[in-house]
Amino acid sequence: xxxxxxxxxxxxxxxxxxxxxxxxxxxxxxxxxxxxxxxxxxxxxxxxxxxxxxxxxxxxxxxxxxxxxxxxxxxxxxxxxxxxxxxxxxxxxxxxxxxxxxxxxxxxxxxxxxxxxxxxxxxxxxxxxxxxxxxxxxxxxxxxxxxxxxxxxxxxxxxxxxxxxxxxxxxxxxxxxxxxxxxxxxxxxxxxxxxxxxxxxxxxxxxxxxxxxxxxxxxxxxxxxxxxxxxxxxxxxxxxxxxxxxxxxxxxxxx
Amino acid sequence: xxxxxxxxxxxxxxxxxxxxxxxxxxxxxxxxxxxxxxxxxxxxxxxxxxxxxxxxxxxxxxxxxxxxxxxxxxxxxxxxxxxxxxxxxxxxxxxxxxxxxxxxxxxxxxxxxxxxxxxxxxxxxxxxxxxxxxxxxxxxxxxxxxxxxxxxxxxxxxxxxxxxxxxxxxxxxxxxxxxxxxxxx
Numbered sequence: 093x094x095x096x097x098x099x100x101x102x103x104x105x106x107x108x109x110x111x112x113x114x115x116x117x118x119x120x121x122x123x124x125x126x127x128x129x130x131x132x133x134x135x136x137x138x139x140x141x142x143x144x145x146x147x148x149x150x151x152x153x154x155x156x157x158x159x160x161x162x163x164x165x166x167x168x169x170x171x172x173x174x175x176x177x178x179x180x181x182x183x184x185x186x187x188x189x190x191x192x193x194x195x196x197x198x199x200x201x202x203x204x205x206x207x208x209x210x211x212x213x214x215x216x217x218x219x220x221x222x223x224x225x226x227x228x229x230x231x232x233x234x235x236x237x238x239x240x241x242x243x244x245x246x247x248x249x250x251x252x253x254x255x256x257x258x259x260x261x262x263x264x265x266x267x268x269x270x271x272x273x274x275x276x277x278x279x280x281x282x283x284x285x286x287x288x289x290x291x292x293x294x295x296x297x298x299x300x301x302x303x304x305x306x307x308x309x310x311x312x313x314x315x316x317x318x319x320x321x322x323x324x325x326x327x328x329x330x331x332x333x334x335x336x337x338x339x340x341x342x343x344x345x346x347x
Numbered sequence: 348x349x350x351x352x353x354x355x356x357x358x359x360x361x362x363x364x365x366x367x368x369x370x371x372x373x374x375x376x377x378x379x380x381x382x383x384x385x386x387x388x389x390x391x392x393x394x395x396x397x398x399x400x401x402x403x404x405x406x407x408x409x410x411x412x413x414x415x416x417x418x419x420x421x422x423x424x425x426x427x428x429x430x431x432x433x434x435x436x437x438x439x440x441x442x443x444x445x446x447x448x449x450x451x452x453x454x455x456x457x458x459x460x461x462x463x464x465x466x467x468x469x470x471x472x473x474x475x476x477x478x479x480x481x482x483x484x485x486x487x488x489x490x491x492x493x494x495x496x497x498x499x500x501x502x503x504x505x506x507x508x509x510x511x512x513x514x515x516x517x518x519x520x521x522x523x524x525x526x527x528x529x530x531x532x
Contacts (some may be wrong), residue, residue, distance in 0.1 A: 139518040
Protein backbone atom coordinates (compact mmCIF):
# COMPACT_ATOMS: atom_id res chain seq x y z
CA UNK A 93 0.00 0.00 0.00
CA UNK A 94 2.97 2.27 0.59
CA UNK A 95 3.80 1.81 -3.06
CA UNK A 96 0.24 2.80 -4.01
CA UNK A 97 0.65 6.18 -2.31
CA UNK A 98 3.82 6.73 -4.30
CA UNK A 99 2.19 5.78 -7.57
CA UNK A 100 -1.36 7.07 -7.36
CA UNK A 101 -0.52 10.68 -8.27
CA UNK A 102 1.28 9.42 -11.36
CA UNK A 103 -2.02 8.21 -12.82
CA UNK A 104 -2.94 11.51 -14.55
CA UNK A 105 0.57 11.75 -15.99
CA UNK A 106 0.32 8.20 -17.29
CA UNK A 107 -3.05 8.86 -18.90
CA UNK A 108 -1.85 12.10 -20.51
CA UNK A 109 1.29 10.36 -21.76
CA UNK A 110 3.61 12.52 -19.68
CA UNK A 111 5.45 9.60 -18.07
CA UNK A 112 8.68 8.58 -19.76
CA UNK A 113 11.48 6.08 -19.37
CA UNK A 114 12.04 4.49 -15.99
CA UNK A 115 9.03 6.21 -14.41
CA UNK A 116 6.72 4.84 -17.08
CA UNK A 117 8.15 1.34 -16.72
CA UNK A 118 7.86 1.43 -12.94
CA UNK A 119 4.27 2.68 -13.10
CA UNK A 120 3.28 -0.01 -15.59
CA UNK A 121 4.84 -2.68 -13.40
CA UNK A 122 2.89 -1.35 -10.43
CA UNK A 123 -0.39 -1.36 -12.36
CA UNK A 124 0.20 -4.98 -13.33
CA UNK A 125 0.82 -5.88 -9.71
CA UNK A 126 -1.89 -3.72 -8.06
CA UNK A 127 -5.52 -4.21 -8.94
CA UNK A 128 -6.68 -1.20 -6.87
CA UNK A 129 -4.40 1.25 -8.66
CA UNK A 130 -5.19 -0.35 -12.00
CA UNK A 131 -8.90 0.10 -11.37
CA UNK A 132 -8.38 3.66 -10.12
CA UNK A 133 -6.33 4.58 -13.15
CA UNK A 134 -8.94 3.11 -15.46
CA UNK A 135 -11.69 5.10 -13.72
CA UNK A 136 -9.64 8.27 -14.07
CA UNK A 137 -9.15 7.62 -17.76
CA UNK A 138 -12.90 7.13 -18.16
CA UNK A 139 -13.55 10.39 -16.32
CA UNK A 140 -11.17 12.23 -18.61
CA UNK A 141 -12.82 10.70 -21.66
CA UNK A 142 -16.09 11.99 -20.32
CA UNK A 143 -14.60 15.46 -19.87
CA UNK A 144 -13.61 15.33 -23.53
CA UNK A 145 -17.31 15.40 -24.33
CA UNK A 146 -17.65 18.83 -22.79
CA UNK A 147 -18.68 21.18 -25.55
CA UNK A 148 -16.43 24.21 -25.61
CA UNK A 149 -18.20 27.38 -26.61
CA UNK A 150 -15.84 28.23 -29.45
CA UNK A 151 -17.06 31.28 -31.34
CA UNK A 152 -17.14 31.42 -35.12
CA UNK A 153 -14.26 32.58 -37.33
CA UNK A 154 -16.20 35.80 -37.95
CA UNK A 155 -16.07 36.52 -34.23
CA UNK A 156 -12.29 36.26 -34.19
CA UNK A 157 -11.94 38.41 -37.31
CA UNK A 158 -14.03 41.05 -35.62
CA UNK A 159 -12.08 40.53 -32.38
CA UNK A 160 -8.78 41.17 -34.13
CA UNK A 161 -10.13 44.32 -35.80
CA UNK A 162 -11.49 45.65 -32.52
CA UNK A 163 -8.22 44.80 -30.80
CA UNK A 164 -6.13 46.67 -33.37
CA UNK A 165 -8.49 49.66 -33.20
CA UNK A 166 -8.25 49.70 -29.40
CA UNK A 167 -4.46 49.53 -29.52
CA UNK A 168 -4.42 52.42 -31.98
CA UNK A 169 -6.67 54.48 -29.70
CA UNK A 170 -4.48 53.73 -26.70
CA UNK A 171 -1.34 54.59 -28.66
CA UNK A 172 -2.88 57.91 -29.65
CA UNK A 173 -3.87 58.59 -26.06
CA UNK A 174 -0.34 57.76 -24.92
CA UNK A 175 1.11 60.07 -27.57
CA UNK A 176 -1.23 62.89 -26.49
CA UNK A 177 -0.34 62.26 -22.88
CA UNK A 178 3.32 62.48 -23.85
CA UNK A 179 2.68 65.76 -25.64
CA UNK A 180 0.93 67.20 -22.59
CA UNK A 181 3.80 66.01 -20.46
CA UNK A 182 6.24 67.92 -22.67
CA UNK A 183 4.02 71.00 -22.61
CA UNK A 184 3.68 70.72 -18.84
CA UNK A 185 7.42 70.43 -18.39
CA UNK A 186 7.97 73.42 -20.70
CA UNK A 187 5.46 75.53 -18.77
CA UNK A 188 7.03 74.53 -15.48
CA UNK A 189 10.47 75.47 -16.75
CA UNK A 190 9.16 78.82 -17.98
CA UNK A 191 7.45 79.46 -14.64
CA UNK A 192 10.66 78.69 -12.79
CA UNK A 193 12.58 81.01 -15.07
CA UNK A 194 10.13 83.85 -14.52
CA UNK A 195 10.22 83.25 -10.77
CA UNK A 196 14.00 83.31 -10.83
CA UNK A 197 14.00 86.55 -12.84
CA UNK A 198 11.53 88.15 -10.44
CA UNK A 199 13.23 86.97 -7.28
CA UNK A 200 16.78 87.47 -8.51
CA UNK A 201 16.97 91.24 -7.95
CA UNK A 202 15.42 90.82 -4.49
CA UNK A 203 18.05 88.38 -3.33
CA UNK A 204 21.05 89.49 -5.37
CA UNK A 205 20.94 93.31 -5.44
CA UNK A 206 23.41 95.11 -7.75
CA UNK A 207 25.70 96.03 -4.85
CA UNK A 208 25.21 92.59 -3.47
CA UNK A 209 24.77 93.52 0.19
CA UNK A 210 21.10 94.02 0.95
CA UNK A 211 20.30 90.55 -0.21
CA UNK A 212 22.71 89.00 2.21
CA UNK A 213 21.24 91.00 5.04
CA UNK A 214 17.73 90.10 4.03
CA UNK A 215 18.67 86.44 3.98
CA UNK A 216 20.07 86.71 7.46
CA UNK A 217 16.97 88.53 8.63
CA UNK A 218 14.73 85.96 7.01
CA UNK A 219 16.10 83.19 9.16
CA UNK A 220 14.69 83.86 12.60
CA UNK A 221 16.00 80.60 13.97
CA UNK A 222 19.57 81.60 13.23
CA UNK A 223 21.02 82.71 16.48
CA UNK A 224 22.96 85.92 16.90
CA UNK A 225 26.10 84.06 17.88
CA UNK A 226 26.16 81.96 14.72
CA UNK A 227 25.66 85.09 12.61
CA UNK A 228 28.37 86.90 14.49
CA UNK A 229 30.66 83.91 14.12
CA UNK A 230 30.00 83.87 10.40
CA UNK A 231 30.71 87.59 10.20
CA UNK A 232 33.95 87.38 12.15
CA UNK A 233 35.23 84.41 10.14
CA UNK A 234 34.61 86.16 6.84
CA UNK A 235 36.17 89.36 8.13
CA UNK A 236 39.27 87.44 9.14
CA UNK A 237 39.51 85.80 5.72
CA UNK A 238 39.26 89.14 3.97
CA UNK A 239 41.80 90.85 6.18
CA UNK A 240 44.34 87.99 5.98
CA UNK A 241 44.01 88.12 2.20
CA UNK A 242 44.69 91.86 2.19
CA UNK A 243 47.56 91.71 4.66
CA UNK A 244 49.32 88.92 2.81
CA UNK A 245 48.78 90.34 -0.64
CA UNK A 246 52.10 90.77 -2.49
CA UNK A 247 51.97 94.33 -3.70
CA UNK A 248 55.13 94.03 -5.78
CA UNK A 249 53.48 91.57 -8.10
CA UNK A 250 50.21 93.53 -8.15
CA UNK A 251 51.43 96.87 -9.20
CA UNK A 252 49.06 99.40 -10.63
CA UNK A 253 47.09 99.17 -12.89
CA UNK A 254 46.92 95.34 -12.57
CA UNK A 255 45.86 95.38 -8.92
CA UNK A 256 42.23 94.24 -8.86
CA UNK A 257 40.39 94.89 -5.64
CA UNK A 258 36.83 94.62 -6.89
CA UNK A 259 36.17 91.36 -5.03
CA UNK A 260 37.53 92.80 -1.79
CA UNK A 261 35.37 95.88 -2.17
CA UNK A 262 32.23 93.84 -2.79
CA UNK A 263 32.87 91.63 0.20
CA UNK A 264 33.60 94.69 2.34
CA UNK A 265 30.29 96.25 1.38
CA UNK A 266 28.48 93.08 2.39
CA UNK A 267 30.31 93.00 5.70
CA UNK A 268 29.45 96.65 6.38
CA UNK A 269 25.79 95.81 5.88
CA UNK A 270 26.05 92.79 8.12
CA UNK A 271 27.83 94.85 10.77
CA UNK A 272 24.90 97.23 10.77
CA UNK A 273 22.48 94.35 11.19
CA UNK A 274 24.52 92.75 13.97
CA UNK A 275 24.75 96.04 15.85
CA UNK A 276 20.99 96.47 15.71
CA UNK A 277 20.38 92.97 17.00
CA UNK A 278 23.18 92.94 19.50
CA UNK A 279 21.92 91.18 22.66
CA UNK A 280 21.95 93.26 25.80
CA UNK A 281 23.53 90.56 27.94
CA UNK A 282 26.44 90.00 25.51
CA UNK A 283 29.92 91.39 26.22
CA UNK A 284 30.78 94.74 24.67
CA UNK A 285 34.12 93.56 23.26
CA UNK A 286 32.48 91.93 20.27
CA UNK A 287 30.56 95.12 19.59
CA UNK A 288 33.80 97.10 19.68
CA UNK A 289 35.37 94.65 17.26
CA UNK A 290 32.43 94.95 14.92
CA UNK A 291 32.72 98.74 15.00
CA UNK A 292 36.45 98.66 14.31
CA UNK A 293 36.01 96.21 11.47
CA UNK A 294 33.28 98.34 10.00
CA UNK A 295 35.65 101.29 9.73
CA UNK A 296 38.23 99.18 7.95
CA UNK A 297 35.64 97.67 5.61
CA UNK A 298 34.29 101.10 4.78
CA UNK A 299 37.80 102.14 3.79
CA UNK A 300 38.21 99.04 1.64
CA UNK A 301 34.81 99.55 0.07
CA UNK A 302 35.82 103.03 -0.99
CA UNK A 303 39.15 102.06 -2.48
CA UNK A 304 39.50 102.54 -6.17
CA UNK A 305 39.07 99.22 -7.91
CA UNK A 306 42.46 99.50 -9.60
CA UNK A 307 45.73 101.03 -8.66
CA UNK A 308 45.05 101.98 -5.03
CA UNK A 309 48.32 100.71 -3.65
CA UNK A 310 48.81 103.60 -1.30
CA UNK A 311 45.29 103.37 0.06
CA UNK A 312 45.67 99.67 0.48
CA UNK A 313 48.94 100.11 2.34
CA UNK A 314 47.24 102.55 4.71
CA UNK A 315 44.51 100.02 5.42
CA UNK A 316 47.03 97.28 6.05
CA UNK A 317 48.86 99.57 8.51
CA UNK A 318 45.55 100.28 10.21
CA UNK A 319 44.81 96.58 10.57
CA UNK A 320 48.26 95.97 11.92
CA UNK A 321 48.28 98.91 14.32
CA UNK A 322 44.93 98.13 15.83
CA UNK A 323 45.80 94.40 16.15
CA UNK A 324 42.55 93.53 14.47
CA UNK A 325 43.55 89.99 13.52
CA UNK A 326 44.64 89.30 17.08
CA UNK A 327 41.37 90.64 18.39
CA UNK A 328 39.48 88.45 15.95
CA UNK A 329 41.41 85.41 17.09
CA UNK A 330 40.70 86.21 20.71
CA UNK A 331 37.02 86.71 19.99
CA UNK A 332 36.84 83.41 18.16
CA UNK A 333 38.16 81.69 21.26
CA UNK A 334 35.10 82.85 23.18
CA UNK A 335 32.63 79.92 23.66
CA UNK A 336 29.74 82.12 22.59
CA UNK A 337 31.23 82.51 19.11
CA UNK A 338 32.15 78.87 18.54
CA UNK A 339 29.86 76.82 16.32
CA UNK A 340 27.39 74.53 18.10
CA UNK A 341 29.15 71.41 16.79
CA UNK A 342 32.49 72.55 18.24
CA UNK A 343 30.88 73.30 21.58
CA UNK A 344 29.26 69.88 21.64
CA UNK A 345 32.58 68.26 20.83
CA UNK A 346 34.29 70.20 23.56
CA UNK A 347 31.68 69.06 26.07
CA UNK B 348 1.80 24.72 -33.03
CA UNK B 349 4.06 26.92 -30.94
CA UNK B 350 5.35 30.16 -32.46
CA UNK B 351 9.06 30.78 -32.88
CA UNK B 352 10.93 33.23 -30.67
CA UNK B 353 10.71 36.13 -33.11
CA UNK B 354 7.02 36.57 -33.84
CA UNK B 355 5.03 39.57 -34.92
CA UNK B 356 2.06 40.76 -32.93
CA UNK B 357 -0.31 39.78 -35.73
CA UNK B 358 1.09 36.26 -35.73
CA UNK B 359 0.67 36.07 -31.98
CA UNK B 360 -2.94 37.22 -32.14
CA UNK B 361 -3.76 34.89 -35.00
CA UNK B 362 -2.18 31.94 -33.23
CA UNK B 363 -3.43 32.43 -29.67
CA UNK B 364 -6.65 34.43 -29.80
CA UNK B 365 -8.86 31.36 -29.71
CA UNK B 366 -6.92 29.73 -26.87
CA UNK B 367 -6.87 32.90 -24.83
CA UNK B 368 -10.54 33.54 -25.45
CA UNK B 369 -11.43 30.02 -24.27
CA UNK B 370 -9.16 30.35 -21.26
CA UNK B 371 -10.74 33.70 -20.49
CA UNK B 372 -14.18 32.15 -20.88
CA UNK B 373 -13.24 29.48 -18.39
CA UNK B 374 -11.97 32.08 -15.97
CA UNK B 375 -14.79 34.59 -16.25
CA UNK B 376 -17.76 32.49 -17.29
CA UNK B 377 -19.39 34.98 -19.68
CA UNK B 378 -18.67 35.79 -23.30
CA UNK B 379 -18.59 39.54 -22.77
CA UNK B 380 -16.11 39.31 -19.91
CA UNK B 381 -14.06 36.75 -21.80
CA UNK B 382 -13.81 39.05 -24.81
CA UNK B 383 -12.83 41.99 -22.62
CA UNK B 384 -10.25 39.93 -20.77
CA UNK B 385 -8.81 38.54 -24.01
CA UNK B 386 -8.59 42.03 -25.48
CA UNK B 387 -6.89 43.45 -22.41
CA UNK B 388 -4.49 40.52 -22.40
CA UNK B 389 -3.43 41.13 -25.99
CA UNK B 390 -3.07 44.86 -25.36
CA UNK B 391 -0.67 44.01 -22.55
CA UNK B 392 1.11 41.55 -24.80
CA UNK B 393 1.47 44.30 -27.43
CA UNK B 394 2.93 46.70 -24.87
CA UNK B 395 5.39 44.27 -23.38
CA UNK B 396 6.30 41.85 -26.16
CA UNK B 397 9.60 43.67 -26.70
CA UNK B 398 10.56 42.48 -23.22
CA UNK B 399 9.79 38.84 -23.97
CA UNK B 400 13.14 37.11 -23.50
CA UNK B 401 12.20 33.69 -24.77
CA UNK B 402 12.76 32.02 -21.39
CA UNK B 403 9.40 30.35 -21.79
CA UNK B 404 7.08 29.59 -24.69
CA UNK B 405 4.92 32.38 -26.09
CA UNK B 406 1.85 30.42 -25.03
CA UNK B 407 2.97 30.11 -21.40
CA UNK B 408 3.87 33.79 -21.28
CA UNK B 409 0.58 34.94 -22.78
CA UNK B 410 -1.54 32.65 -20.61
CA UNK B 411 0.27 34.00 -17.56
CA UNK B 412 -0.53 37.56 -18.63
CA UNK B 413 -4.17 36.58 -19.12
CA UNK B 414 -4.40 35.04 -15.68
CA UNK B 415 -2.70 37.98 -13.97
CA UNK B 416 -5.03 40.35 -15.78
CA UNK B 417 -7.98 38.28 -14.61
CA UNK B 418 -6.71 38.37 -11.01
CA UNK B 419 -6.28 42.15 -11.23
CA UNK B 420 -9.84 42.49 -12.44
CA UNK B 421 -11.06 40.23 -9.68
CA UNK B 422 -9.26 42.37 -7.13
CA UNK B 423 -10.84 45.52 -8.55
CA UNK B 424 -14.26 43.87 -8.57
CA UNK B 425 -13.84 42.76 -4.96
CA UNK B 426 -12.71 46.24 -4.02
CA UNK B 427 -15.76 47.73 -5.71
CA UNK B 428 -17.92 45.19 -3.94
CA UNK B 429 -16.46 46.21 -0.57
CA UNK B 430 -17.06 49.86 -1.40
CA UNK B 431 -20.67 49.07 -2.30
CA UNK B 432 -21.14 47.10 0.90
CA UNK B 433 -19.72 49.96 2.94
CA UNK B 434 -21.77 52.57 1.10
CA UNK B 435 -25.02 50.64 1.28
CA UNK B 436 -24.96 48.46 4.38
CA UNK B 437 -28.71 48.17 4.56
CA UNK B 438 -29.30 47.82 0.86
CA UNK B 439 -31.71 44.94 0.33
CA UNK B 440 -30.32 44.46 -3.18
CA UNK B 441 -26.83 43.76 -1.89
CA UNK B 442 -27.03 40.16 -2.91
CA UNK B 443 -27.76 41.16 -6.48
CA UNK B 444 -24.52 43.19 -6.52
CA UNK B 445 -22.67 40.18 -5.22
CA UNK B 446 -24.11 38.07 -7.94
CA UNK B 447 -23.10 40.55 -10.62
CA UNK B 448 -19.52 40.68 -9.47
CA UNK B 449 -19.06 36.99 -8.84
CA UNK B 450 -17.63 35.14 -11.85
CA UNK B 451 -20.37 33.18 -13.50
CA UNK B 452 -19.91 29.77 -14.95
CA UNK B 453 -23.41 29.04 -16.10
CA UNK B 454 -23.43 27.23 -19.44
CA UNK B 455 -25.33 28.57 -22.38
CA UNK B 456 -29.07 27.94 -22.50
CA UNK B 457 -28.89 25.31 -25.21
CA UNK B 458 -26.25 23.43 -23.25
CA UNK B 459 -28.42 23.53 -20.15
CA UNK B 460 -30.89 21.32 -21.98
CA UNK B 461 -28.33 18.63 -22.31
CA UNK B 462 -28.06 16.70 -19.08
CA UNK B 463 -24.49 15.49 -19.63
CA UNK B 464 -23.23 18.94 -20.55
CA UNK B 465 -24.93 20.35 -17.52
CA UNK B 466 -23.32 17.73 -15.27
CA UNK B 467 -19.89 18.28 -16.84
CA UNK B 468 -20.09 22.02 -16.26
CA UNK B 469 -21.43 21.47 -12.79
CA UNK B 470 -18.60 19.07 -11.92
CA UNK B 471 -16.03 21.50 -13.27
CA UNK B 472 -17.56 24.46 -11.46
CA UNK B 473 -17.51 22.58 -8.19
CA UNK B 474 -13.75 22.27 -8.28
CA UNK B 475 -11.70 24.79 -6.35
CA UNK B 476 -10.38 27.71 -8.41
CA UNK B 477 -6.87 26.23 -8.50
CA UNK B 478 -8.07 22.71 -9.35
CA UNK B 479 -10.21 24.09 -12.11
CA UNK B 480 -7.38 26.16 -13.56
CA UNK B 481 -4.90 23.30 -13.41
CA UNK B 482 -7.34 20.85 -14.97
CA UNK B 483 -8.44 23.21 -17.76
CA UNK B 484 -4.86 24.12 -18.62
CA UNK B 485 -3.80 20.47 -18.74
CA UNK B 486 -6.86 18.89 -20.26
CA UNK B 487 -8.13 21.51 -22.70
CA UNK B 488 -4.97 23.48 -23.46
CA UNK B 489 -2.41 20.69 -23.30
CA UNK B 490 0.17 22.39 -21.08
CA UNK B 491 2.75 20.30 -19.26
CA UNK B 492 2.84 20.42 -15.46
CA UNK B 493 5.95 22.62 -15.42
CA UNK B 494 4.32 25.10 -17.79
CA UNK B 495 1.15 25.16 -15.70
CA UNK B 496 3.36 25.88 -12.71
CA UNK B 497 4.85 28.83 -14.61
CA UNK B 498 1.44 30.19 -15.55
CA UNK B 499 -0.06 29.82 -12.09
CA UNK B 500 3.13 30.64 -10.22
CA UNK B 501 3.08 27.28 -8.41
CA UNK B 502 5.58 24.47 -8.03
CA UNK B 503 5.38 21.46 -10.31
CA UNK B 504 4.70 19.27 -7.27
CA UNK B 505 1.73 21.38 -6.26
CA UNK B 506 0.36 21.26 -9.80
CA UNK B 507 0.77 17.47 -9.89
CA UNK B 508 -1.11 16.99 -6.62
CA UNK B 509 -3.78 19.51 -7.60
CA UNK B 510 -4.36 17.79 -10.93
CA UNK B 511 -4.73 14.43 -9.22
CA UNK B 512 -7.27 15.81 -6.74
CA UNK B 513 -9.16 17.65 -9.47
CA UNK B 514 -9.63 14.45 -11.45
CA UNK B 515 -10.60 12.54 -8.30
CA UNK B 516 -13.26 15.15 -7.56
CA UNK B 517 -14.53 15.11 -11.16
CA UNK B 518 -14.72 11.35 -11.00
CA UNK B 519 -16.79 11.52 -7.81
CA UNK B 520 -19.06 14.20 -9.24
CA UNK B 521 -19.61 12.31 -12.48
CA UNK B 522 -20.02 8.89 -10.95
CA UNK B 523 -23.44 8.53 -12.57
CA UNK B 524 -21.88 8.89 -15.99
CA UNK B 525 -18.74 6.83 -15.41
CA UNK B 526 -19.30 3.12 -15.76
CA UNK B 527 -16.86 2.20 -13.00
CA UNK B 528 -18.00 2.95 -9.48
CA UNK B 529 -16.04 5.79 -7.90
CA UNK B 530 -13.66 5.46 -5.05
CA UNK B 531 -13.68 7.92 -2.21
CA UNK B 532 -11.55 10.95 -3.12
